[in-house]
Amino acid sequence: MKKFWAIFFWFWPLVALWLCAVAPANNWWFPSPPLSTLGHQIDGLFYLILIIVAVTFIGTQFALGYALWKGATKGSGDKAWFSHGSHKLEIIWTIVPAFILVFISLTQLDVLAEIRVISHFPKEARKAPAAEVMARQFEWRIRYARPGTELMNEPRPGDLYYVNEVHVPAVQPTMINLRTQDVQHAFFVPRLRVKQDAVPGLIIPVWFEIEQAGEYELLCAELCGWGHYKMKARIIAETPEQVQAYLSRLEQEQNEDGVADEQSSQ
């Protein structure tokens, strides 16, 4: 029975080892494979941490099992001995984790800069925001510049507006300006691994390069009020030509005067 506990504590690290090995291939950690360039890097960091945590967990569990095993196999004549601590051990298990943490923080710096710091954004994305995404209780209001003009922070005549649907080009670095009209919200696109808080008073640039054309779910990830669950929108990634076509369609719709429409339908 004494040996049971040692085997018990050795068993779990083996399960953990197996889980850590098969999980990434089966997409058990993430809702889907990353579909943006940044997503790969972010997932890479997750996996790095997964490896570190797995090794630590397995190591400590084996050490625990070993201690139990030794206790279980000791002869009955052996006496217990008392320890007042080991200075050496204390230093080792302080410095080793410290090194690991410093290592993690240094490794992720580049990715963090790429996500957050505008001067590290790809040049192509930095040029001009594709849209302004204005979060408000409880919807996403989108503003585009009129085709052929640049999006300004202040609305301009001819700007195009829509709600809960953002059209952006796929396979090219794209930047949007994130704002909020009222409280804090968060711009969260799980499949792109993009998550950024919208903070009142700030215009926060967010960039991503979507690798596949298609529809992506955009959610609010910051509890913003009673209607938080309603704050769902879609991002539609398509070719730049399709985005242009969409914008000119939107422009036409927005200049609707109720007369031209009738003539064209007749």
Place this chain on the structure above:
Amino acid sequence: MFRASGLTSLSIAGLLLAAASGCSDFQSSFAPSKRTLALIPEAQTGQQGAPGVTPLVDEKFGDPQHLKAWMKLPVEWGGKASSVSAFEAGDQPLIRLTVDEESPLPEKAGRLVFTSGTLAGKSFEITSWDSSAGTAILASAPETAPEAGDSCTVDAGSLLQSGRVLYMRHCSHCHGTAGDGNGPTAQYLYPKPRDYRHGVFKFTSTIDSSRATRDDLLRVLKYGIPGTYMPSFLLMKDEELHALVEYVRFLAMRGEYERKLVNELASDYSSKAVESRLQSESRGDVVKELQEFLGEEMAGIAESAGDELAETWTVSEAEESRVAPSVPRVEDTPESRQRGRDLYLGKALNCANCHGIDGAGNGPQTIAFEKNPETDELYGEAGLHDVWGNLNQPRNLQTGIFRGGRRPIDVFNRIYAGIKGSSMPAFKNTPHEDIWHVVNYVLSLQFESEPGAAGTAPAEAVASAADGSQN
């Protein structure tokens, strides 16, 4: 009670729409309006067999668990029309329906309602349904055997019922179960959620005498109302939005019907009116008079109220009710905007009276006291009020937020047909070209560095705007 004939008999038996039974037996109900509650109890519930307002409304519309379809009303109830081809009586009464391959029967069907023949208006539960063969086994045997050729509707009321389920999930917490704009979240919101029971919706594409069209409601559902708490439901499926629009129209008509009935009784049988009548009459006499009125006149009144409802809501969908500018939008030039501003300040439109000379929504009318048309007393606070009795702030046109939409046609609609239920009047006699000038001016206001200072406003116009305060 069951003296109506023809089409209305359909409504009496009703299309019984069994609500999906949840895990608790919570029963919701359509709350009577405040005006109904202001009547004496006898007028609300009826007196000795003569039904009052509440039973009359319930008879036609049911309650949330058992919605009724008053076939007279222009609501899409859902279901599929078909006709009987054969009937086999027995323990399991079986009806064969005509199968038309071009328009197949629905795959699921919970109820079958006869719409002609001896069983017209009767509704039966279907226990077993085969859509390809068109056979239905009814839960109970009909009193008389339906004949071949009798028309019926299968899966009747399905659209309305799915609208109800969606409405309760997404809308009722603000707009209330009965569409009274008084759900649990309503008290935290400004502006208040719409109370549908006037049958009035603000942002429409129809002329001022018409109701909202289905498309108008759909637009609001899809795009929300910026500047208010009404969010966009763009991501809902088309059929879900369609069901919601129909259910909202159903609630609006229900509320309007209740209103119409109360209107007939309010002047003589409200608690207040009866109190003053008691000085010269006995309460017994008043109640007796009420009983006669309810017994003899009310059925006719209810019938014509229904007719009126059907008429207004049907006409509103028609092409001739749509606002149709006769000229396309005038090009948005500085001259056009200047002309728009002159009109804005001018005596005929006098927009500045409410919206202010710089469009900030602070015209002289916002500090005048208005009379409440329902109580004939001054409102407690200064400013304009809408038909719902809420303070009705004229829009600040400098913000760039256009609740009814920012397309030129939207702003044209607002000016030409007014904003229904609000103090924004319809300027339907203004030449369309002039309206376009005002549209251009209004749309440009948010971009003015000094709104109101653009160009030189004619002194006479400014003076007339100021005069408005004495109106």
